[in-house]
Amino acid sequence: MSQSLTSEQPVATSLLKKKPLIISGPCSAETEEQLIATCTQLAATGKVDMLRAGIWKPRTKPGMFEGIGTKGLPWLQKAKQLTGLPTTVEVATPKHVEDALAFDVDVLWIGARTTVNPFSVQALADALRGVDIPVLIKNPVHPDLELWLGAVERLAKVGVKDLGLIHRGFASYGNTEFRNAPMWHLPIEMKRRLPELPIICDPSHICGNRTGLAAVAQKSIDLDFDGLMLESHIDPDNAWSDAKQQVTPQRLAELLDGLIWRHETTDQQEFLSKLAQMREQINQLDDEILHLLGRRMQVAESIGTYKKENNITILQTSRWNEILERGIQKGHKLGLTEDFIMKYFDAVHLESINRQNRVMNQK
Incomplete structure (x- = not known):
């Protein structure tokens, strides 16, 4: 693949153009009450630009909580109506795309376990052919830039113009400091190859805990990332998935207030x-x-x-x-x-x- 996408050039517009772009919400939609309470509290902070919630959860083993499913989409739609904030969900199949669009989801994202599979990415691309909706693409689970670039190219080829990237770290055997090692040189290389695309950082999945969120978020800002995706829950300790890496809306606001937002250059x-x-x-x-x-x-x-x-x-x-x-x-x-x-x-x-x-x- 060339340095950029030649004939089909995706560009960040509308919802993905804001910098910094802050996306937050629970790892999983669990109940209508939990989702609405979390989203309304996030909106009240004035710090969040877009709401997220996991509807379908690709889990490692059967029997684990795999998401509430499509019945959670009306809850997210209600949260959008109450807060006035746009929404985003992860999609892994064409049926997910169909259901998300039916409930007025504003932005879709492709998860790391899907990006790693070109057949799955192509199926999503085919489902999105002719659909005017922004799509964010997470890095593949393992450190393979060509798969990440390939996912971008597949979506661009079917006419998806509004694309962005999410860096959520990479699985590495024996790693203990991070849930998913950031391997910062890889997203930096993606920024070099695709400078026209925004890239946001997902410290929640990089850290796998609350204690490292601020440091990882700040480093991404220092590297000129365009925003953050952080998981938030009204009762993190009792979350049905990824409890250790979620923070309350109030704590999220405090974390964001503590960050130093830098500029790429100056005219001084x-x-x-x-x-x-x-x-x-x-x-x-x-x-x-x-x-x-x-x-x-x-x-x-x-x-x-x-x-x-x-x-x-x-x-x-x-x-x-x-x-x-x-x-x-x-x-x-x-x-x-x-x-x-x-x-x-x-x-x-x-x-x-x-x-x-x-x-x-x-x-």
Whole structure:
């Protein structure tokens, strides 16, 4: 897929154009009373632009609460009438689309478990052909940008013009800090490839708890995300799904008040001039780093030639451990994190191995 969507260019209009766009509501619609109370309290805060509620819940195992189903849509419609706020729900099948449209839902979103399946996305795209409604697309469960981009492209090809993205983090084995690891470099790459699309952050599903919501929300703002989707419930501890990550409407308002909303740029000449100077320093340093990396790879190729002549394997585990240990210690003194050093040396090491492999297998 190209950097942008060429012939079918989706653009954010109307409901998705506001920045910041704040979407909130319960993880699941449970009862009419619960949904109406939550939505009216959210509206009363004056902080929310759109109401959400899970109607159909794709769960991991059968027997878990899978949503109240279509009978919850009239409740959401009533909440819209009472508050004057637009509504959004997750859809996973063409029947979901049909029912959501029948009850005047304003925005649809495609969940992570659906985005991961091109057949499901195409079925939704076919159901939305000719329908003028905004659609938000969550990242796939696992870190695969091509699937995320593919979902955008499938919807654009059937004429859905008003598209946006939701970053809700990615499943990763053994992860403990987050329910779904944010892997910020992936949504950043989506912003680079599709700068015309708004992207909002879903801290609730990234964190899986209440304590980290503010920090994740602030980081997304600092990265120039266009809004937030946060789950709210009048009685979070007794919610039927995802109780640990929901907050009361009052707490949501407090959380939002504590965030610092930043701007992408400014027209202040002094700032722009100083920033340009520092960016030029970065450019020069990057050039030096690339030059040094080029020289390093030349040495690696020479080592590969020497190993070939002496019939020695490419990988030397003890030497690799030595490089890592030395790099971590030196990096720590320079204020560099161990995680960064590991990722950097992994990339350099892989390129060195590839260079040596080519040298050793030349005929």
